[in-house]
Amino acid sequence: xxxxxxxxxxxxxQFPDAKFRVEPTADMATVxxxxxxxxxxxxxxxxEPSLGFGFLVDLSAVDGLKLEDDWPDRFQVVYHLLxxxxxxxxxxxxxxxxxxxxxxxxxxLWRSADWMEREVFDLFGISFEGHPNLKRIMTHHEFVGHxxxxxxxxxxxxxxxxxxxxxxxxxxxxxxxxxGGFSELIPINIGPAHPATHGxxxxxxxxxxxxxxxxxxxxxxxxxxxxxxxxTGSWTMVIPYTDRLNYxxxxxxxxxxxxxxxxxxGVEVPERTQYIRVIISELSRIIDHCVxxxxxxxxLGALTNFWYLFNLRERVYQIMEELCxxxxxxxxxxxxxxxxxxxxxxxxxxxxxxxxxPKGVGDVLGLIKKNRIFLDRTIGVGVISKEDAVNYSWxxxxxxxxGVDYDVRKAKPYYQYADLDxxxxxxxxxxxxxxxxxxxxxxxxxxxxxxxxxxxIPGGPVMSDDKRVQLPEKEDVYGSIEGxxxxxxxxxDGIKVPAxxxxxxxxxxxxxxxxxxxSDGSGRPYRVRxxxxxxxxxxxxxxxxxGSMIADAVPTLGSLNIIAGELDR
Amino acid sequence: MGLENFFAxxxxxxxxxxxxVINDVVNWGRQNSLWPYxxxxxxxxxxxxxxxxxxxxxxxxxxxxxxxxxRQADLLIVAGTITYKMAPILKRIYDQMMExxxxxxxxxxxxxxxxxxxxxxxxxxDRIIPVDVYLPGCPPRPEAFFDALIALxxxxxxxxIEEHYxxxxxxxxxxxxxxxxxxxxxxAARGIRRGC
Numbered sequence: 001x002x003x004x005x006x007x008x009x010x011x012x013x014q015f016p017d018a019k020f021r022v023e024p025t026a027d028m029a030t031v032x033x034x035x036x037x038x039x040x041x042x043x044x045x046x047x048e049p050s051l052g053f054g055f056l057v058d059l060s061a062v063d064g065l066k067l068e069d070d071w072p073d074r075f076q077v078v079y080h081l082l083x084x085x086x087x088x089x090x091x092x093x094x095x096x097x098x099x100x101x102x103x104x105x106x107x108x109l110w111r112s113a114d115w116m117e118r119e120v121f122d123l124f125g126i127s128f129e130g131h132p133n134l135k136r137i138m139t140h141h142e143f144v145g146h147x148x149x150x151x152x153x154x155x156x157x158x159x160x161x162x163x164x165x166x167x168x169x170x171x172x173x174x175x176x177x178x179x180g181g182f183s184e185l186i187p188i189n190i191g192p193a194h195p196a197t198h199g200x201x202x203x204x205x206x207x208x209x210x211x212x213x214x215x216x217x218x219x220x221x222x223x224x225x226x227x228x229x230x231x232t233g234s235w236t237m238v239i240p241y242t243d244r245l246n247y248x249x250x251x252x253x254x255x256x257x258x259x260x261x262x263x264x265x266g267v268e269v270p271e272r273t274q275y276i277r278v279i280i281s282e283l284s285r286i287i288d289h290c291v292x293x294x295x296x297x298x299x300l301g302a303l304t305n306f307w308y309l310f311n312l313r314e315r316v317y318q319i320m321e322e323l324c325x326x327x328x329x330x331x332x333x334x335x336x337x338x339x340x341x342x343x344x345x346x347x348x349x350x351x352x353x354x355x356x357x358p359k360g361v362g363d364v365l366g367l368i369k370k371n372r373i374f375l376d377r378t379i380g381v382g383v384i385s386k387e388d389a390v391n392y393s394w395x396x397x398x399x400x401x402x403g404v405d406y407d408v409r410k411a412k413p414y415y416q417y418a419d420l421d422x423x424x425x426x427x428x429x430x431x432x433x434x435x436x437x438x439x440x441x442x443x444x445x446x447x448x449x450x451x452x453x454x455x456x457i458p459g460g461p462v463m464s465d466d467k468r469v470q471l472p473e474k475e476d477v478y479g480s481i482e483g484x485x486x487x488x489x490x491x492x493d494g495i496k497v498p499a500x501x502x503x504x505x506x507x508x509x510x511x512x513x514x515x516x517x518x519s520d521g522s523g524r525p526y527r528v529r530x531x532x533x534x535x536x537x538x539x540x541x542x543x544x545x546x547g548s549m550i551a552d553a554v555p556t557l558g559s560l561n562i563i564a565g566e567l568d569r
Numbered sequence: 570m571g572l573e574n575f576f577a578x579x580x581x582x583x584x585x586x587x588x589x590v591i592n593d594v595v596n597w598g599r600q601n602s603l604w605p606y607x608x609x610x611x612x613x614x615x616x617x618x619x620x621x622x623x624x625x626x627x628x629x630x631x632x633x634x635x636x637x638x639x640r641q642a643d644l645l646i647v648a649g650t651i652t653y654k655m656a657p658i659l660k661r662i663y664d665q666m667m668e669x670x671x672x673x674x675x676x677x678x679x680x681x682x683x684x685x686x687x688x689x690x691x692x693x694x695d696r697i698i699p700v701d702v703y704l705p706g707c708p709p710r711p712e713a714f715f716d717a718l719i720a721l722x723x724x725x726x727x728x729x730i731e732e733h734y735x736x737x738x739x740x741x742x743x744x745x746x747x748x749x750x751x752x753x754x755x756x757a758a759r760g761i762r763r764g765c
Contacts, residue, residue, distance in 0.1 A: 139689065140654040147688050154687050160653050193608060193658055195637045200610045200655060221655045222611055225687035240684070247612035291615070310622040317619070328616055328708055565611055 007031070007051060007090060014044050027263065027502040028080075028089040035094055039104045042092065045081060046109055053081035053090055056106070056393050058503070059116035060529040061124045062518055065150035067526070074098040075126060078516065079106075080503055080531075084390070084404070087411050091503065096126065105131040112393035115539040123148035123227075133169065138223040138568060140164070147228060154228050166204040169216035173206055183208055188550070192221045196554045198295055199564035201538070203553075210549050215542040219568055226569040230528035234494030235261055236335055238525065243329035245513075245530065245566040248291045249284035251320075252508045253566075254333035259414060260504040260515040261335050264497050267466045273337045274415040275457040279350065280332065281506075282446040282453075283320075286357065287313045288509035288561075289397075289439040296436060296558030297368065300377055305364045312353075312360045319349045335495055336470055337463030347454055354447055361443055378433035382544050382556030385430060392540040396511025396533050398560060401438045402430035408507035420452045432552075435559040469495050494523040503531075510534055510561055532566040595730045599643075599669065600722040603632040606642035606666070608659060611649030613676035613708040620711035630718050639665040644721070645698075648708075650678035651691045663698040671701045671725070673717055676708050683707060 008031060011020050018037040023030040033041050045053040057080040064071030073095040081090045094103060105128035106113040117128045118137040125146035128134060136143060140160040145152050173185040191202035200221035206214040226245065230238045242253040255277050262269060269277075290313050294306040317327040322343055324332040332339050368374040384394075386402045399406060407424045409417040425441035427434035463470050467486050476483030499521035505514030511533030518527040537560045545553040607617055620627050627633045636642040639662045651659055663672070674694055677683035680703040682692035694700060701724060704717040 152688070156688050157653055157690070157692075158688070160657055163654075163657055192655065193662060199614070200649075221652060221658075222650060223652055223654065223689050224611075224650055224685045225689045228687060229685070244612050247615055307623050310618070311624065314619065314622070314624040327619075327710060328612060 007045075010048065010051065011041060011044065014048075015041065023093070025091065025501060027504060028091055030091040030093060032093045032095065035096060035103060038092075038094055039106065039109070042079070042081075042106060042109055045090065045092070052083045052085060053088070055082040055084050055390055056080070056110040056112055056116075057082050057089070057505075057512070058514060058516060058529070058531040059106075059113055059120065060516055060531075061120045061126055061148075062527045063124060063148065063150045067520060071095070075101055075124060077103055077120065077126060078529075080514075080516065084406050084411075089503075101126045102129055103127075104129050107131055110393065111391050111543075112536045112539055115535060119535075122146070125149065136220075138220040140220070147225065154225070154232060164218065166202075166216050166218060170204060170206045170214045176208055178208075185213060192218075196299055196557065198558065198562060200568070201557075201562065201564065205550070207550060210551070212545055212548060212550050212553060215546055215553070217538060217542055219538065219564075222564040222568040224565075224569065226530060227528055230525050232524070234523050235497060235525060236495060238528065239333065239335075240329070240331050243331055245532065245569065246288070246508060246510065246534075246563045247328060247565050248563055249288035249509045250328060250330050251280045251284040251332060252288075252506065253513065254331065255281055256504075256506040256508060256513045257515055258333045258335050259506055260502065260517055261495075261497060262469075263504050264500065264502045264517060264519065265335075265466075265468055265495070267336050267464050267469055269337055269464050270461050271416075272458050272460045273462045273464075275453050276338055276342060276462065277333065278415050278417065278420075278453045279450055279457075280320075280323075282450045283316055283350070283353075285446050285509045286443050287316045289443055290360075292509075292558075292561035293364065293436055293439055296432075296555060296561075297364075297374075299554045299558045300374060302367065302371075302374070305367055308360050308363045312357055315353050315356060319346060319353065322346070322349070334463065334469075336466060337461075341462045347457070350450060350454060354450060357443065357447060361440060365440060375433070377552070377555060378431065378436060378559075380429075380431055380433075381548070381552045382432045382435075382559065383430050384540060384544055388540070388543075389430065393536040394511070394540065395536070396507070396509070397438045397442060398435050398537055399511065400425065401427045401434040403428045408505055408512050412505070414506060416453065416456075417449075420449050422448045422452075432555050432559040496521065496523055497525075505531065508533055510537065510563065510566075513566075530566070530569055532569060534560070534562050534567040538562050538567060592730055593726075596726050596728060600725040601631040603630075603644040603671075603718075603721075604634055604636050604642045605632050605644040605646050606636055606639055606662070607646050607648060608662065609646075609648040610651065610655065611678065613648035613678070616708040616711060617646065617648045617675065617714065620714045625711040625715070627715075627718075630715060630722070632718060639663075640667065642666060643670050645670065645672045646675050647672065647679040647694050648675035650683065650685060651694050651697075652689050653691060654689075656691050656697055659694065660697050669730075671721055672698060673702045673704060673721060674700045675704050675714065675717070677705055678707070680705060 008020055008022055015037055019034055021032040045051050059079050061075055061077045064074055075096050077094045079092040105117055117131055120126050121134050122136040122138050123146055139147060141164045142160055143158050173187050176183045176185050186207045188205050188207050191197040192200045202218040204216045205212050226241055229241055238257060239254055242257045243250040245253045290309040294309040297305040320330060321327050323346060324330045386404055389399050389402045403426055405424045405426045410424055422445045425438055427438050471490055472483040472486050477487045497519040499519055501518045503514055503516040505512045513533055514531035516529040517525055520526040545556055609617055645663060674680040679694050682690050702717045702721045706713050
């Protein structure tokens with residue numbers, strides 16, 4: 001275990017002339033570096049074996065316009081690093097002023113920084129020197145201004161006249177210079193309204209026969225301003241927006257957000273709630289994997305599996321609806337607990353579903369496991385190596401399919417995951433086949449977790465009795481001045497989170513779902529950054545599929561399980 | 570198109586009663602064999618999948634043949650949030666569809682922007698294309714979608730068959746400022762700083 005002091009000491013020993021300032025943050029060590037030292041310091045942090053921060057978790061920025069007294073420079077760019085072996089996390093910050101907001105790019109160190117830097121450029125207007133393709137990524141190319149800056153009005157919509165051509169990204173087409181003009185390079189556009197893209201992605205590619213020579217993905221077609229919206233309401237009002245991040249498993253996003261805010265306030269949720277959250281998280285994970293596998297198999301021409309898996313999904317929807325009144329977008333979790341206790345039938349219903357899942361999943365596995373078409377189209381297709389996956393900041397099942405056993409539930413256990421008996425399934429090939437089958441393995445593990453949680457779930461309250469998050473009982477409100485005041489303040493100001501910053505994450509269905517939150521101590525978030533798992537997965541897509549057949553690109557995309565809601569936010 | 574055109578051209582020659590009969594027969598055919606194009610962008614798309622799949626089974630209403638080409642479809646189901654980036658695509662897809670064509674705004678995001686009242690989301694697709702049925706819900710349940718589908722079928726039953734061959738303009742709201750002639754952005758006038 002390397003402490004903060006050691007990290008900073010080794011940085012200072014390596015760069016004696018540079019200044020490194022340590023900030024007191026509770027969740028992880030924070031080091032502020034100067035702009036000139038950013039790249040060498042990051043390279044040192046990544047490559048020094050005793051530190052080993054080889055994983056770039058997140059890259060975002062904060063606009064300090066409304067915090068002017070505390071912030072001499074307007075912007076801070078924030079990097080979150082992780083040592084995957086020891087679990088050490090480190091936050092590196094760089095402060096830059098408005099008049100000169102440029103930073104050196106980190107694309108040379110982590111390729112996942114490519115898209116993350118484009119997003120910061122788009123939404124904050126911070127340019128990165130040395131970036132190969134610094135274009136807007138979320139908003140459209142005719143957009144003026146930078147949406148996440150504090151002086152950009154949230155309702156200033158801007159119409160787009162014409163979609164970007166993307167011709168500059170794929171280069172020349174026509175006669176192929178590689179074989180002396182014998183063959184021809186043809187541009188091809190897929191999406192954003194194409195069934196193979198499962199949502200709203202666009203790929204512009206260049207074909208040589210049926211081989212993809214170059215692919216330029218374009219995202220942002222479902223950018224709904226999640227992060228900007230979070231700054232407008234109270235902390236509780238963010239919960240409905242999180243439902244619509246990964247809408248295939250809405251409960252998991254609820255849990256991720258409330259987990260982060262509870263950690264910032266310092267509220268401990270009751271044990272019963274922790275078990276409830278574990279159960280609904282794993283149920284959500286199962287139905288998310290069902291959609292992913294089902295949709296991917298539809299792309300391969302196997303429609304039957306989709307119906308089998310959607311049957312399971314409908315069953316889970318039914319009990320979710322009985323639990324919280326909504327099928328898809330549940331908003332069930334609250335800061336400090338959950339909205340209602342379990343309905344009396346819930347545990348019995350989940351036990352019944354646990355009996356049905358093996359049948360549905362078994363039917364699908366029986367259809368595909370030895371199916372020649374499935375095996376031919378998936379084995380050895382869309383391969384990514386372990387090193388590349390880490391370099392692209394992959395997490396979740398897709399990373400575990402390459403052989404890295406990183407799972408937030410094991411690495412940073414939250415709730416009861418440390419006490420329950422379950423395994424992290426891994427596979428080794430990193431191809432479409434493994435990415436599909438590892439989801440079946442995870443369904444089995446999720447079922448193990450749910451079974452144990454159902455046996456162990458205790459009674460008791462489902463909301464924390466902490467006065468900072470929970471409304472007092474009615475008799476207290478009407479009977480005592482403290483209760484009345486408490487009620488008044490909670491209703492008027494909302495839940496207050498102490499000033500500071502924190503990054504906390506959970507294992508969502510696609511990987512690490514993290515929230516980096518900055519609070520100024522008022523009743524609303526100052527800045528919320530969501531680290532979506534899909535974003536880094538898709539940023540590696542063009543490298544995976546370039547050189548392969550165009551027909552293989554479709555199952556490759558399906559196996560990544562791109563959910564546009566959390567990809568574009 | 571042949572059948573409708575045939576009837577539409579002949580209606581001048583036939584008696585009024587027969588005219589009604591022909592009208593009803595064509596509409597009966599249209600309303601019970603809708604070919605949907607799911608323009609599914611977001612969460613509502615998942616509920617649309619739920620409506621199509623076996624538990625709810627959209628084929629009971631004769632609309633199960635989902636087409637992914639606008640040229641083969643006559644019902645555009647806009648399921649999900651439409652952003653300004655997506656707006657030209659939606660407009661183009663609507664224009665590519667043959668007459669007769671209908672549009673369902675599936676969910677509040679498509680109908681009004683929903684709770685995404687921000688810089689990125691179009692505040693209702695009726696600023697771009699005409700809408701026949703607005704379906705609230707975030708997302709609407711499959712049953713609600715069937716309600717909208719039946720409402721659309723009733724609407725089709727009452728239509729004049731020639732109606733679809735007249736020129737159509739988007740039904741813009743009074744406060745809407747665009748009919749796809751995109752207003753030029755003047756950053757200075759709107760107080761937006763370009764940044765560095």
